[in-house]
Every structure is written in C-alpha cells, then in structure tokens.
Amino acid sequence: xxxxxxxxxxxxxxxxxxxxxxxxxxxxxxxxxxxxxxxxxxxxxxxxxxxxxxxxxxxxxxxxxxxxxxxxxxxxxxxxxxxxxxxxxxxxxxxxxxxxxxxxxxxxxxxxxxxxxxxxxxxxxxxxxxxxxxxxxxxxxxxxxxxxxxxxxxxxxxxxxxxxxxxxxxxxxxxxxxxxxxxxxxxxxxxxxxxxxxxxxxxxxxxxxxxxxxxxxxxxxxxxxxxxxxxxxxxxxxxxxxxxxxxxxxxxxxxxxxxxxxxxxxxxxxxxxxxxxxxxxxxxxxxxxxxxxxxxxxxxxxxxxxxxxxxxxxxxxxxxxxxxxx
Amino acid sequence: xxxxxxxxxxxxxxxxxxxxxxxxxxxxxxxxxxxxxxxxxxxxxxxxxxxxxxxxxxxxxxxxxxxxxxxxxxxxxxxxxxxxxxxxxxxxxxxxxxxxxxxxxxxxxxxxxxxxxxxxxxxxxxxxxxxxxxxxxxxxxxxxxxxxxxxxxxxxxxxxxxxxxxxxxxxxxxxxxxxxxxxxxxxxxxxxxxxxxxxxxxxxxxxxxxxxxxxxxxxxxxxxxxxxxxxxxxxxxxxxxxxxxxxxxxxxxxxxxxxxxxxxxxxxxxxxxxxxxxxxxxxxxxxxxxxxxxxxxxxxxxxxxxxxxxxxxxxxxxxxxxxxxxxxxxxxxxxxxxxxxxxxxxxxxxxxxxxxxxxxxxxxxxxxxxxxxxxxx
Numbered sequence: 031x032x033x034x035x036x037x038x039x040x041x042x043x044x045x046x047x048x049x050x051x052x053x054x055x056x057x058x059x060x061x062x063x064x065x066x067x068x069x070x071x072x073x074x075x076x077x078x079x080x081x082x083x084x085x086x087x088x089x090x091x092x093x094x095x096x097x098x099x100x101x102x103x104x105x106x107x108x109x110x111x112x113x114x115x116x117x118x119x120x121x122x123x124x125x126x127x128x129x130x131x132x133x134x135x136x137x138x139x140x141x142x143x144x145x146x147x148x149x150x151x152x153x154x155x156x157x158x159x160x161x162x163x164x165x166x167x168x169x170x171x172x173x174x175x176x177x178x179x180x181x182x183x184x185x186x187x188x189x190x191x192x193x194x195x196x197x198x199x200x201x202x203x204x205x206x207x208x209x210x211x212x213x214x215x216x217x218x219x220x221x222x223x224x225x226x227x228x229x230x231x232x233x234x235x236x237x238x239x240x241x242x243x244x245x246x247x248x249x250x251x252x253x254x255x256x257x258x259x260x261x262x263x264x265x266x267x268x269x270x271x272x273x274x275x276x277x278x279x280x281x282x283x284x285x286x287x288x289x290x291x292x293x294x295x296x297x298x299x300x301x302x303x304x305x306x307x308x309x310x311x312x313x314x315x316x317x318x319x320x321x322x323x324x325x326x327x328x329x330x331x332x333x334x335x336x337x338x339x340x341x342x343x344x345x346x347x348x349x350x351x352x353x354x355x356x
Numbered sequence: 357x358x359x360x361x362x363x364x365x366x367x368x369x370x371x372x373x374x375x376x377x378x379x380x381x382x383x384x385x386x387x388x389x390x391x392x393x394x395x396x397x398x399x400x401x402x403x404x405x406x407x408x409x410x411x412x413x414x415x416x417x418x419x420x421x422x423x424x425x426x427x428x429x430x431x432x433x434x435x436x437x438x439x440x441x442x443x444x445x446x447x448x449x450x451x452x453x454x455x456x457x458x459x460x461x462x463x464x465x466x467x468x469x470x471x472x473x474x475x476x477x478x479x480x481x482x483x484x485x486x487x488x489x490x491x492x493x494x495x496x497x498x499x500x501x502x503x504x505x506x507x508x509x510x511x512x513x514x515x516x517x518x519x520x521x522x523x524x525x526x527x528x529x530x531x532x533x534x535x536x537x538x539x540x541x542x543x544x545x546x547x548x549x550x551x552x553x554x555x556x557x558x559x560x561x562x563x564x565x566x567x568x569x570x571x572x573x574x575x576x577x578x579x580x581x582x583x584x585x586x587x588x589x590x591x592x593x594x595x596x597x598x599x600x601x602x603x604x605x606x607x608x609x610x611x612x613x614x615x616x617x618x619x620x621x622x623x624x625x626x627x628x629x630x631x632x633x634x635x636x637x638x639x640x641x642x643x644x645x646x647x648x649x650x651x652x653x654x655x656x657x658x659x660x661x662x663x664x665x666x667x668x669x670x671x672x673x674x675x676x677x678x679x680x681x682x683x684x685x686x687x688x689x690x691x692x693x694x695x696x697x698x699x700x701x702x703x704x705x706x707x708x709x710x711x712x713x714x715x716x717x718x719x720x721x722x723x724x725x726x727x728x729x730x731x732x733x
Contacts, residue, residue, distance in 0.1 A: 081524055087554055092513050092547030099517020099531070102502075103461075105524075122544075127510055134503045136494025137710040171711050171719075195713035224716060272716030 034214040037207040039181035040070050040146070043188035044108060046218040048078050051106060054192060057084040058093055058110030058146075067112055068148055068207055090119035094145065098128050101143045106192060114149035114201065115158035115330070121166070128197040129172030144191045145199050150242050150293050151325075151340050152205035154333040160204070161330045162241075162294035167199050168271045168303060174223055175270040177201040179244035181212040183268055186221030194223060201270075203242035210245070226274035228281065232263035235287040235350050238278060238304060240267040243291045243341060250291075250346035260350060270300055278304060279311045286317040287353035291341050296324040318356030321349035386628055387608060388598040392657055394665025396603075403607045411672050413454050413602060414663050417446035418678065419685040420470040421660055423479075424633070426689050427486075431637040435693055436486045440467040441633030444600075447659035448564045448627045449534070450474055451605035456530060456613055461518050462501040463511040463533035467564075467631075471534055475501055479692040490702020508569075509539040512548030512561065519552055519559030519622060530616045532560040532609075538569025540583050549624065553590040558616040560609065561624045564599060566631040571645040584626035592622050599627030600659035603666075630654035 034042065048054045056071050062085035065072030075083040086093050090111055097107040111117055117124070124145065132140045151160040167175045176191055176198055178184035184202070191198035229244065230251060239247040244266045251262035263281050267274065282288050288308060290301035301322040308320055323341045331339040389400045396402055405413070424443040430436040442449065449470030453462070462475045469482050476499040485492030485504070493503035505511035515533035522529040539545050540563060552559040563583050567574055580586060587594020593615060597608045605627055612623035632654070634640035642651075667673035708715060708723045715723070 084555075087547070087550050089547040089550065091544055092516070092551045095510070095513020095544060095548060096517035096520060096551045099514040099519070100521050101517075102514075103518050103521035105521055122507060122510060123513065126507055127514070131503075132713065133707065133711045134493045135710075136491040137713075138495050138497070139502070140713050174712075174716075272718050275718065 031213045032216055033211050034181045035208045035211050036178070036181045036184050036202070037068060037070055039185040039212075039214050040188055040202060041072055041074075042214065042216075043185040043192070044071065044074060045077070047189055047192045048074065048082060050218060053104055054106045054108065055082050055084065055100065056108045056110070057086050057097065059086060059088050059112050061085065061110050066110060068204070070110065070146065070148075070202070090116055091123050094120040094123035094128065094143075097143050098123065098131070098141055101141045102131070102139050106142050106144075108144045108146060108192060110146045112148070113155070113159040114147045114163050115161040117147060117163050117166070124173060124197070124199070125167070125170040129170050132196065133172055140195045141197050142195050143197045144188070144194070145197065146188075147199060147201050148204045148207075149201045150203045150205055151330060151336045152242060154336070157330070157332060160333075160336065162292065162325070164199070164201050164270050165294055165299045165303075168300055172197065174198045174272065175201065176223055176268065177203070177241040177270060178268065179203065179206065179241055179266050180210055181214050183221050183227070183266075185214050186219050187223065187268060189218055190220045190223050193220070198223065201241060205242040206245070221268070224269045224272045224274055226277040227266045227268055228263060228277065229266045230262070230264040232261040232285065234261045234285055235263070235289060235353055236278075236281040236285045237262050237264045237289050237291060237346070237350070238267060239264070239291040240270060240300075241293070243293060246341060246343060247291050247346060250343040250350065253343045254347050254350050257347065258351070258354070260354065262350065273303070273307065275307055275311065278307065282308050282312045283315040286315055288316075289321045289323055289346065289349040289353060291323045291346055291349075293325050293340055295327045296322055297327050299324060318353040321352050323349040386596050386598050387604050388601050389603040389607060390601045390662055390666055392662055394662045394669060402603055403610065405606070407670070407672055409454070410667060410670075411677075413450060413606070414660075414667055414673065415677075415681045416450045416454070416474055417602065417660055417663065418681045420446045420450060420473070422682045422685045423473070423689065426686060428633065428637060430693060431486075435697070436483065437488050438466075439486050439637045440635065441631065441637070442467050442470050444630045444632035444654065444659070445564055445566060446470060447602040447605050447663065448562070448599045448629050451602040452532070452562055452609040452625075452627075455606050455609035456532060458500065459528070460500065460530045460532065460613070463505065463515045463518070463531060464501065465505045465508075465511065465535050465539075467536070468504065468534040472501060472504065475499060477501060479688055480696055483692055483696045484699070487696060488701070489696065489699060490706055509535055509542035509544040509548070511535070512539070512542075512544050513551060515559050515561065516548040516552035516555075516557050516622070519557030519616065520555040522558040523556055523619060526619075527558075528617055530558045530560060530613045532562055534562050534564060536569060537563060537565040537567065537574050537577060537583060538572065539563070540586065541577055549586075549590045549592065549622070552622040553592045556619055556621040558619075559622040560612045560616060561622065562609070563624065563626045564629055565626050566629050568631065568635075568645065570635045570640065573645070582626060584624060587624040590624070592624060594624040594626070596626045596628060599629030600657045600662065602659060602663045629659070630657070
C-alpha cells in the first residue's frame with residue numbers, strides 16, 4: 031500500500047496497465063513529454079516511449095476518431111480530453127461512432143476505448159473548463175460512464191475501464207485531484223464498473239452522489255447529524271452508466287427518503303434519471319418526494335461565483351430537511 | 357521551394373511509373389491514362405496488369421453497373437429500402453480496390469457498396485442493410501471492412517487511426533476510406549488527414565468528387581481549385597485523377613498503397629467523376645439542380661464504355677462476355693433478394709444483445725420485461 035493523491039492513483043492505473051498489456055497506449059493533447067496538463071500521464075512517455083504515449087494534434091474529434099481506428103485494430107487506447115467542457119467537439123465520435131460500432135456491426139466490432147476527462151468545478155478555471163457533462167453520455171447507449179471520488183476507486187475503476195471491451199468515459203473530478211489522499215495498493219486491482227459503494231450507512235435518508243459531490247454529501251451528512259440527529263446513508267455511485275439500481279433502490283427502501291446531489295445542471299441530469307428509477311421501483315417506500323440538489327439550469331458560472339453555484343453542505347442539508355419535514 | 361517543386365524533384369530522383377502525378381501543380385491537370393476513346397494517352401503507359409486482371413476489373417465494373425440498375429428497380433418495387441445509386445463511379449470504386457489486398461481495411465460510406473462487394477461484402481448483406489433488416493452491417497469475419505458510414509467524413513479519422521495502427525506495428529496493411537466531395541468540408545476530414553499526416557499513417561483517403569453533395573455543386577463547397585491540392589496543406593501526397601479512367605485510378609491507388617506500406621505516409625486521391633443517378637432513391641430529383649446538357653457531357657465520359665473499348669482493342673472482351681457477366685450478377689441478385697425477403701427482420705431483443713459486449717443490468721431488465729410483455733400479449 032502507498033498513500034496517493036487521486037491524480038497519482040490515475041497515473042498508477044495507466045502505468046500498471048501499460049506494463050501488463052503492450053496494447054495499452056495513451057494519447058491526447060500534451061499527454062506525452064509534458065505528462066498532461068494535470069500531470070495524469072506524467073512519466074509514461076519517459077517510461078514507455080513515443081510508441082506508447084502520444085502528443086496528438088489539438089483536435090478532440092480526431093483524438094477519439096483515430097482512437098476508434100486504433101481500438102478496432104487491436105490497441106487499447108486511453109485518450110484524454112483535456113477538459114469536459116471540450117467534449118462537444120467529439121460528441122459524434124463518441125456517441126455515434128464509438129458507442130454504436132458494436133450495435134451497428136451486429137457485434138462484429140467492439141471499441142475497447144477509455145476516454146479520460148477531467149471535469150467539474152471548484153478549481154477556478156476560465157469558462158468552459160468546469161462543466162459536468164456526464165449526463166449526455168448516460169443518454170448515449172453503447173458507452174459506460176464512470177466517476178471516481180477517491181484514490182482507491184480511481185485506480186481500480188480506471189483499470190476496469192481500460193480492460194473493458196466497450197468504450198468507457200472516465201470522468202475525473204478536478205477538485206479532488208490533489209485534495210484527497212488515500213491508501214492505494216501498488217499492484218493492479220479492479221473496482222467493478224456498475225457497482226455503487228455505500229460509503230456511510232444510515233437509516234433516515236439516502237444521499238446519492240458521485241465525484242466531488244461525494245465528500246460534499248459526507249460533510250452534509252455530518253452537519254445534518256449535528257443539527258438534527260439525522261442518520262444519513264451516503265451512496266457513491268462510482269458508475270453513472272450503467273446505474274447500480276440494486277444499491278440505490280435497496281437503500282431507499284430502507285430509508286424512505288432520498289436526495290440526489292450533482293454539480294451538473296438540474297434538468298435532464300443524472301438526478302432526473304435516478305428519481306425516475308426510484309419512482310418506478312420504490313415509490314411505495316417513499317415518505318417524501320425525492321429531492322435534487324444540483325447546479326442550476328445555466329451554463330457553468332464564472333469562477334468568482336462558482337462556490338455559490340455549486341451544491342454546498344448547507345444546500346444539501348436544506349434538501350435533506352425538506353424530505354424529513356414533508 | 358514550394359511543395360510541388362519539391363515533389364517534382366523527388367519524383368525525378370525516384371523511379372516513377374507515372375510522371376503525370378506531379379503535373380497536378382495547381383490541380384489544373386488531371387492524371388489520366390486512358391482517354392475517352394479508350395486509348396492510352398501519349399507519354400503514358402498502362403499499369404502492370406495481366407489480361408485476366410484487366411478483364412476481372414472490367415467485369416466487376418459491369419457487375420456494379422448492372423447491380424445498380426437492378427437495385428433501383430427493386431427499390432421502386434418496394435423490395436429494397438435505402439439505396440444510394442453508384443452508377444458512373446464504377447472506375448473509382450473497383451479500380452481502386454483492385455489495387456489493394458484482401459488484408460487491407462476498407463472504410464466505405466453508404467454510396468460505396470461497389471467497393472464493399474469487391475472486398476467481399478455479400479450481395480445478401482447489401483440487401484439486408486438496404487431493407488433495414490437485422491445484421492445488415494454485420495460484416496463477415498473474413499472481410500476487412502467497417503460498416504458503411506452515414507455521418508459524412510465520420511470515418512475519415514477511423515481510417516487515419518487504423519493506418520496509424522499498422523504503422524506503429526510495421527504491418528503490411530493499408531486503410532482506405534471513401535467519401536465524396538462534400539465530405540471535404542467537414543471538420544473530421546481535416547482532423548483525419550492531419551492525424552494521418554502527423555503519424556505517417558498507412559492510410560489512403562479516396563475522395564470521389566462526383567460534383568455534387570446532394571444538390572450543392574462543388575463551386576459552393578469550396579474555393580480551392582481542386583480537392584487534391586488540400587494535400588499540400590497537410591504535407592502529404594495528393595493526386596487528382598480522372599475518376600472515370602479505371603487505369604489511372606488503379607495506378608494512383610497502387611502508388612499510394614505502395615508508399616503507405618513502405619511507411620511513406622498517407623495519400624489524398626481526388627477522383628473526378630459523376631453520379632449518373634440521384635443522391636438516393638428517397639425522392640431526390642437531380643433535374644432540380646443539374647442540366648440535361650451536363651448529364652450528357654458526363655455520359656460521354658462513361659467509365660465502362662471507355663474501358664471496354666480499351667479491352668476490345670486488345671481483343672479481351674466481346675458481347676458474349678458482357679452478357680455472361682450481367683446474367684451472373686442478375687441471377688445472384690435474384691437469389692439474394694428472394695433469400696433476404698424470407699429472412700427475419702430482427703427483434704428488439706437481438707438489438708439489445710449487440711449494444712454492449714456484456715448487457716448491463718438495466719438493459720437486461722428492459723429486454724426481459726419486453727420479452728415477457730410480448731409473450732403475454
């Protein structure tokens with residue numbers, strides 16, 4: 031075991047997979063010599079050389095499109111899109127091309143491609159760098175969407191993503207890159223895609239979050255306990271697509287109340303899907319309507335305003351209390 | 357020194373079979389071996405092809421022309437669905453693929469069923485695809501081809517990535533993508549060619565410039581004098597070829613493939629041609645945007661007529677052979693259409709199975725609930 035930041039765990043996942051499988055290659059803007067703008071790929075170019083680590087031209091659609099070519103010819107590319115806000119540039123290559131190739135070809139082809147995407151707010155970026163655009167791909171059949179919230183999960187989930195036979199979008203919360211540390215095994219291990227994690231057990235209300243909103247939900251749980259003695263259960267989704275309904279529904283059946291928390295805009299977001307699923311599967315267990323504590327239905331705000339825009343423990347507590355006081 | 361002078365010098369130093377490629381210069385002169393009368397142009401020579409290979413190439417072009425006519429009829433009878441006619445583009449599609457190997461990879465668009473069938477995609481599957489039945493795009497394991505692309509230029513970066521893969525592994529393979537003149541306006545065209553250039557990918561980008569993107573003429577598509585000259589900007593080889601001259605198409609593609617296999621990078625081929633028919637059979641009327649005179653002008657440049665004249669001059673072709681080839685493909689089509697009409701259209705459950713390598717639980721549940729609902733209905 032070693033103590034690692036989340037970004038180091040991500041780096042470590044790529045390193046062990048590149049050592050294990052010579053078909054694993056990393057590519058993207060600045061990912062080679064420079065080790066990526068966040069240093070996620072630091073040292074990989076130096077260790078594995080220019081035939082395994084590529085500084086690509088500055089073209090998101092080209093990165094994903096070329097990765098599809100590589101992936102279908104036997105490589106396992108790990109492509110980096112520098113910031114989630116740039117993902118629209120390659121929407122067609124992800125949602126139409128990579129996502130559908132297995133479907134279109136009747137299973138003849140599959141695309142074992144991992145797309146790493148730093149995302150989310152709280153780090154004072156210029157505009158269009160902090161978006162949470164994961165729900166777009168929840169709505170794209172054929173891709174999987176994964177979001178870690180701690181170093182252990184980051185390494186294990188990224189290894190699972192790299193080994194997956196289908197395209198996986200791997201959203202990395204920028205806010206947590208260096209602000210969280212944890213024990214991480216040095217060898218390769220996997221955390222399964224599609225399995226949520228109950229990070230804190232409780233009986234009064236279920237808080238459902240992912241990425242940087244997991245520690246935020248934990249803070250809110252602490253606050254609610256202090257303020258009103260609430261025992262909150264906190265679920266870290268870890269995977270947005272496919273959702274782990276078993277864990278979500280099981281928890282809501284136990285607590286009878288739920289609050290979904292995400293940074294992304296509210297309408298049509300991951301929260302909407304979760305509320306719909308809870309309604310379908312567990313409506314009779316509910317004591318109150320499910321609350322959503324999310325970003326607003328605006329584009330991501332200028333950085334000076336982001337702390338007000340993003341969900342806070344106070345806003346999450348307000349959501350929790352709404353379910354209790356219904 | 358500008359690129360073309362540099363290229364010219366490179367060609368002079370090397371042994372070039374076809375010195376005309378350099379005369380592209382500003383793209384005003386097209387590479388042509390066989391003129392419209394089926395004669396070899398002065399200063400040119402026919403590619404190194406045996407009599408049998410020449411005959412086979414023509415037979416395939418004729419097959420595709422015959423296929424096209426019959427497919428249009430089947431569409432009108434309601435027996436085929438989506439279909440994009442390819443008559444006029446047979447030299448582009450067949451002579452290019454004839455210059456490649458079965459081990460090479462093809463990235464076609466929807467109008468390129470000629471390339472696909474030549475590469476081994478069965479007629480039956482062309483029909484399944486057209487009729488919207490399941491598995492129309494399930495390319496057989498022994499055919500190295502992607503499903504036909506619908507998104508214009510969406511497959512250009514795939515072709516770059518595949519060619520890049522072969523280069524990385526020093527494989528003796530080439531990736532070729534086919535697209536039209538309209539595709540060259542797309543961002544993915546640019547990104548794909550640039551990627552291929554940067555990584556010296558074993559890729560060939562074959563543009564069938566058939567003059568129209570549905571109804572929009574090339575003059576409204578770009579201000580470049582030629583499409584081929586765009587290669588200069590990418591620092592790759594580029595050539596404008598008479599797309600109705602099978603020999604020139606073959607030669608240009610062969611040279612591009614040879615270069616790619618040697619690690620000398622990708623090539624952009626602009627094949628100047630004309631789509632005789634409508635864009636697709638879904639209501640497009642070329643009369644709204646093309647003149648009869650223009651259509652006649654291109655009919656005079658028919659790629660089949662020219663190539664047949666050449667073969668006849670060498671005593672390699674006659675009416676009997678012509679009829680035999682037509683009959684063969686028509687029989688094959690008749691068998692195939694009857695067969696696919698009896699084949700299942702497919703079910704939602706089957707579609708679900710192919711969406712992921714392993715079905716995720718939510719999708720599995722959708723499938724089970726739907727199957728149960730159908731059974732109980």
